[in-house]
Amino acid sequence: MRKDQFPREIQPHLIPSPQGSYAYECLGCGARHGIEKLLYTCPSCKSVLLIGDRDWDRLKAIPGDLWRKIFDHRSMLTQPALRGIYRFHELIGSIIPMESVVYLGEGHTPLVGANDRLAQWVGRPFYFKNDGQNPSASFKDRGMASAFSYLNHLIRDHGMDDVLAVCASTGDTSAAAALYASYFVEGVTSAVLLPQGKVTPQQLGQPLGSGARVLEIPGVFDDCMKVVEHLSDRYPVALMNSKNAWRILGQESYSYEIAQMFDYDVSHLMVAVPIGNAGNITAVLQGFLKLLDLGIIEALPRVLGVQSEHANPVYLYYLEPDPRKRRFEPVNVRPSTAQAAMIGNPVSMPRVMSLVDKYRKLAGDGAVQVVQVSEQEIMDSMILANRNGHITCTQGGECLAGFRKAVEKGSVDSHVVGVLDATAHALKFSIFQEKYFENAFEPEFRVVPRDEYRNAPIAIDTPGSVPSPGGGQRLEPEEFQIFVEYAAQKIAQLLGLEAK
Ligand SMILES: *Cc1c(COP(=O)(O)O)cnc(C)c1O
Numbered sequence: 001m002r003k004d005q006f007p008r009e010i011q012p013h014l015i016p017s018p019q020g021s022y023a024y025e026c027l028g029c030g031a032r033h034g035i036e037k038l039l040y041t042c043p044s045c046k047s048v049l050l051i052g053d054r055d056w057d058r059l060k061a062i063p064g065d066l067w068r069k070i071f072d073h074r075s076m077l078t079q080p081a082l083r084g085i086y087r088f089h090e091l092i093g094s095i096i097p098m099e100s101v102v103y104l105g106e107g108h109t110p111l112v113g114a115n116d117r118l119a120q121w122v123g124r125p126f127y128f129k130n131d132g133q134n135p136s137a138s139f140k141d142r143g144m145a146s147a148f149s150y151l152n153h154l155i156r157d158h159g160m161d162d163v164l165a166v167c168a169s170t171g172d173t174s175a176a177a178a179l180y181a182s183y184f185v186e187g188v189t190s191a192v193l194l195p196q197g198k199v200t201p202q203q204l205g206q207p208l209g210s211g212a213r214v215l216e217i218p219g220v221f222d223d224c225m226k227v228v229e230h231l232s233d234r235y236p237v238a239l240m241n242s243k244n245a246w247r248i249l250g251q252e253s254y255s256y257e258i259a260q261m262f263d264y265d266v267s268h269l270m271v272a273v274p275i276g277n278a279g280n281i282t283a284v285l286q287g288f289l290k291l292l293d294l295g296i297i298e299a300l301p302r303v304l305g306v307q308s309e310h311a312n313p314v315y316l317y318y319l320e321p322d323p324r325k326r327r328f329e330p331v332n333v334r335p336s337t338a339q340a341a342m343i344g345n346p347v348s349m350p351r352v353m354s355l356v357d358k359y360r361k362l363a364g365d366g367a368v369q370v371v372q373v374s375e376q377e378i379m380d381s382m383i384l385a386n387r388n389g390h391i392t393c394t395q396g397g398e399c400l401a402g403f404r405k406a407v408e409k410g411s412v413d414s415h416v417v418g419v420l421d422a423t424a425h426a427l428k429f430s431i432f433q434e435k436y437f438e439n440a441f442e443p444e445f446r447v448v449p450r451d452e453y454r455n456a457p458i459a460i461d462t463p464g465s466v467p468s469p470g471g472g473q474r475l476e477p478e479e480f481q482i483f484v485e486y487a488a489q490k491i492a493q494l495l496g497l498e499a500k
């Protein structure tokens with residue numbers, strides 16, 4: 001749609017221009033630090049940071065109703081980047097000029113409703129939001145788009161050069177970081193640190209394919225994270241983990257898109273996300289809080305965090321009902337099929353604590369819940385979802401298992417509708433599906449496949465008397481006909497078909 005065809009009151013706001021006054025805000029000591037340098041922890045107290053807009057209140061001059069129209073209309077523009085996460089420019093990095101925005105197709109991911117069979121199994125209607133349909137096939141692209149857009153802004157407008165982007169990863173962060181870095185013609189290269197043998201073959205192939213330097217570290221993600229933190233403290237590199245608060249801003253777009261899809265009425269929703277390093281749940285909470293503050297939504301949705309029993313520090317923390325008695329303890333992780341969330345010491349825990357407090361003050365204790373699920377439940381849920389039209393990864397299976405558990409526990413009101421984060425595409429984690437179908441899980445996973453969910457290919461072999469095109473030679477027409485009839489008859493027999 002052309003700009004002059006939009007309603008008059010929207011036109012001045014359609015194309016975002018740089019505005020606001022951003023600063024890193026320390027969650028430990030409350031100090032503010034300028035954003036002209038990349039900063040990951042507070043120089044005074046070492047705590048993690050979030051990014052705030054000191055001039056945030058100017059946004060309240062626009063009523064919620066007009067904001068809704070602005071966001072809705074931007075999706076109709078022909079400027080590609082304004083259909084993605086930057087249609088929420090004012091909320092996620094308004095100091096970045098649109099010319100610096102790096103857009104690779106992230107955001108605007110579909111909501112796919114559960115069919116009746118699946119909804120009945122869970123006990124509530126729900127949707128998956130397919131964040132696996134992002135460019136590198138996980139939600140991490142949302143945060144990478146904003147972190148790299150900010151880097152690009154520093155390069156274009158503030159003379160930064162020769163950036164080496166680094167991250168530690170359970171697989172998807174590195175795929176996303178390597179993809180966005182590879183888009184730069186000059187000025188940016190990337191190196192990613194992976195726990196050896198703890199990412200899937202697809203996830204290993206992604207950063208290799210994007211041309212990143214890929215470094216394999218012995219140990220688990222938490223060990224890689226320590227190495228990359230040490231590296232970023234001592235060397236001039238740009239850390240692209242969610243410790244980098246710019247990542248959080250981009251990932252807030254997930255909440256904004258949900259609000260938009262439900263016409264900004266989210267009070268009946270429960271938004272379920274898997275928790276690993278806890279960047280995602282941080283962004284989801286903060287996103288909805290910002291919408292409420294600007295009057296864009298009138299009430300907050302419930303948020304459900306889900307963890308595996310094999311990596312459950314956040315679950316254990318909130319198990320204690322008395323806030324004064326809660327103490328955070330990192331855990332040693334055990335092998336988990338929700339491998340992208342297999343993290344024992346989440347970097348964003350201080351952010352989660354602070355935002356959960358805020359959220360619960362506004363919407364009640366039940367507004368943020370955390371449940372844990374077994375590895376068996378994760379796998380069964382993923383397989384079942386995908387047998388019902390979805391394309392979810394193991395972490396999406398974890399969300400489904402968690403939502404079902406919360407319903408079972410009676411902590412989900414009967415009118416509530418679920419929105420479950422399918423955080424990555426099923427294909428990235430097909431190795432776990434394979435293990436399930438072949439009953440080949442290592443004992444530590446403690447997963448036993450259900451027979452009715454298993455599946456395997458059936459080979460149609462030909463006996464010696466029947467010609468086969470499998471030999472590489474083209475068959476003569478009559479021979480080929482013999483083969484076709486033999487194979488079709490065999491298949492009909494296997495599928496129990498009667499001739500018409
Ligand atoms: C990173 C990731 C998670 C965990 O998100 P955090 O922000 O680390 O809590 C879950 N699922 C997938 C597919 C991921 O890539």
Ligand SMILES: [Zn+2]
Binds near residue numbers: 027028029043045047
């Ligand atoms: Zn501080």
